[in-house]
Amino acid sequence: MAEESFLTDEFLRQLINVGEVDILIGVPTHNNAKTIGPVIQNIQAGILKCFPRERVVIINADGGSRDGTPDLVAGASISDAQHASNLFTLRTLHSISTQYADGPDAGAALRTMLAAAELLRAKVAVVVSPDSVEPQWIQRLAVPIYKDNFDLVTPVYRRHKFEGLLMRTLLYPMTRAVYGYAIREPYASEFAVSDRLATDFLATEEWNDELGRIGPEMGLTTKAMAGRFHLCQAFLGTKAPVEGTSSDLVAAMRRTVGVLFSSLDTNFPVWSASNGLAPVPTFGSPAEVTLEPVSVDRNRLWEMFTTGVSELEPVFRSILSPSTLQELVGLASGGNGAGKYGAELWARTVYEFAAAYHRSVINRDHIIQALVPLYRGRTLTFISENESTSAEQIESSIECQCAEFERLKPYLLDTWNGGK
Amino acid sequence: MREMIMNELTQTTQELARGFAQYLPRLIVMLIIVLVGWLIAYLLKMIARSILRLTKFAKLSENAGATQLLKKAALPSSTELLSSFVFWVAWIGFILLGVSALGIGGFEEHVSRFFLFLPRLFVALVILFFGLLAASFFSRATLLAAVNAHSRSPRLLSLSVRLILIIFTVSMVFEELGIAEQTIILAFGIGFGAIMLGLALAFGLGGQDLAREFLERRLTRERKEEKENELSPL
Numbered sequence: 152m153a154e155e156s157f158l159t160d161e162f163l164r165q166l167i168n169v170g171e172v173d174i175l176i177g178v179p180t181h182n183n184a185k186t187i188g189p190v191i192q193n194i195q196a197g198i199l200k201c202f203p204r205e206r207v208v209i210i211n212a213d214g215g216s217r218d219g220t221p222d223l224v225a226g227a228s229i230s231d232a233q234h235a236s237n238l239f240t241l242r243t244l245h246s247i248s249t250q251y252a253d254g255p256d257a258g259a260a261l262r263t264m265l266a267a268a269e270l271l272r273a274k275v276a277v278v279v280s281p282d283s284v285e286p287q288w289i290q291r292l293a294v295p296i297y298k299d300n301f302d303l304v305t306p307v308y309r310r311h312k313f314e315g316l317l318m319r320t321l322l323y324p325m326t327r328a329v330y331g332y333a334i335r336e337p338y339a340s341e342f343a344v345s346d347r348l349a350t351d352f353l354a355t356e357e358w359n360d361e362l363g364r365i366g367p368e369m370g371l372t373t374k375a376m377a378g379r380f381h382l383c384q385a386f387l388g389t390k391a392p393v394e395g396t397s398s399d400l401v402a403a404m405r406r407t408v409g410v411l412f413s414s415l416d417t418n419f420p421v422w423s424a425s426n427g428l429a430p431v432p433t434f435g436s437p438a439e440v441t442l443e444p445v446s447v448d449r450n451r452l453w454e455m456f457t458t459g460v461s462e463l464e465p466v467f468r469s470i471l472s473p474s475t476l477q478e479l480v481g482l483a484s485g486g487n488g489a490g491k492y493g494a495e496l497w498a499r500t501v502y503e504f505a506a507a508y509h510r511s512v513i514n515r516d517h518i519i520q521a522l523v524p525l526y527r528g529r530t531l532t533f534i535s536e537n538e539s540t541s542a543e544q545i546e547s548s549i550e551c552q553c554a555e556f557e558r559l560k561p562y563l564l565d566t567w568n569g570g571k
Numbered sequence: 572m573r574e575m576i577m578n579e580l581t582q583t584t585q586e587l588a589r590g591f592a593q594y595l596p597r598l599i600v601m602l603i604i605v606l607v608g609w610l611i612a613y614l615l616k617m618i619a620r621s622i623l624r625l626t627k628f629a630k631l632s633e634n635a636g637a638t639q640l641l642k643k644a645a646l647p648s649s650t651e652l653l654s655s656f657v658f659w660v661a662w663i664g665f666i667l668l669g670v671s672a673l674g675i676g677g678f679e680e681h682v683s684r685f686f687l688f689l690p691r692l693f694v695a696l697v698i699l700f701f702g703l704l705a706a707s708f709f710s711r712a713t714l715l716a717a718v719n720a721h722s723r724s725p726r727l728l729s730l731s732v733r734l735i736l737i738i739f740t741v742s743m744v745f746e747e748l749g750i751a752e753q754t755i756i757l758a759f760g761i762g763f764g765a766i767m768l769g770l771a772l773a774f775g776l777g778g779q780d781l782a783r784e785f786l787e788r789r790l791t792r793e794r795k796e797e798k799e800n801e802l803s804p805l
Contacts, residue, residue, distance in 0.1 A: 462717075
């Protein structure tokens, strides 16, 4: 097995001691000492409650933590969880920690966990975030694969109406329009993978390129959609905000939009021929929205959008069609928030960026970076339009965005090879 | 007297004819070399043009910003320019070879000098092309980073990066060609040093308070505000 070559001897020895398992729970970490204790306890509680008879192993793939995170995982005792819940497992619950590199690397972490799952012949590999996990998440993510033979379970959360807007205005509508799967969270920090999909994904070459290393979660979802695997969603509850994602929008764009655009290259025969929506069952409640008021600095968003459009005009000239660029310039030259960056213009912009990315009109990373100020403009319009709307209206606003992406899919095909 | 003049004239004409007869084959050889050279140079031009089109050189040149420069100077496309360059270098080479076949004293030395200069010219062109490519790439990277970091004057920053890299490239090209080597190095050193010294003085002395305020705002308050204001995109 080729995957063995990048796993350390010590890790392989530990895996051999474990033997075969039914479920593997993977936790990628890097300096998560503050949160990892409760996370492991909640995972153990989830296993005790739902899988007391199954063979389960917790694998921690660590990216060179210097705060003792791996020791906390390896030393976590299940006895506390057993006393708290008064439940017991029939099998030994193993917790193994391995260091895959000296620095964080999402691709290497996922690859390590999936390779371990393959070696241990796990039917399900559940991957959870090291920041927060609820005990019931383990069951909600694992059961659709373990009992209903799905291949990928992605989460659905309860979120504030203005959180996760990159997901709602770009990733969800675009993956839905292009691949034909209505997956709410195509880039997930909590998900579950079947042995079939894990083996298929491990065999890809994507691990070797830059995008495979920074955004493997998005790569896994697009692989599952392009490979026509069985996908479903599970409602997990409230999504805890992850520190650092808001301040580094460019990095977030790279590991999500960059990977999505790149996947269009390799999967062209699949998505260009795909029509309509494939069924994606959702276990539990569908996506929920909370409406409490939040303070957003709209002037700053507007300023960043207008500055971006005016300063990056020479860059946009090689990416966008003259008509789209003209509309954007007109929008940005209006008064504060005067123009609306509507759903149609946004879908057209994103598709032109995707086509420019495919044709590599300029450096591909520069194309992704150039999309950032435009996303800010679209965010501002979305916030302004939905300031005092209900959850249903937010949902219809997202549906409207999805409809525009679906309607303009032929335009993406037209622009794909240079026709504008 | 008349006979003497006639004899001299006949002798001179005969010598001229002898000389011309001696040079004629060489002249014919030269013309053949030049003509064959033209044919070979034309073929090389066609081959170069096809290779450049196949390797999508025009796109690379556009990325490097060379296309825009050529357009501004009302010059043909980079592919056309480079294939013409191949043609002229090859043909001039053949012309010089042909002229050297005439056996003009001291000319061989110039011909050999020209051929020795060719590799340096080629290296200088490669440096110029990659220098322009790097200048375009890094200036665009600076522009994007500055816009996304919401910095002031992103274009000025980007233009400065481009200018520094172009000056650096041009000085390297001149050094490679051996043109005004010392002057270029001296001018580059003085210019670069003056800019750095000027910036240091402006930032350290002229704008002491401004610099402190800027750094404080940048490293503490502004970051805090950013975190509070931005929503999580994922």
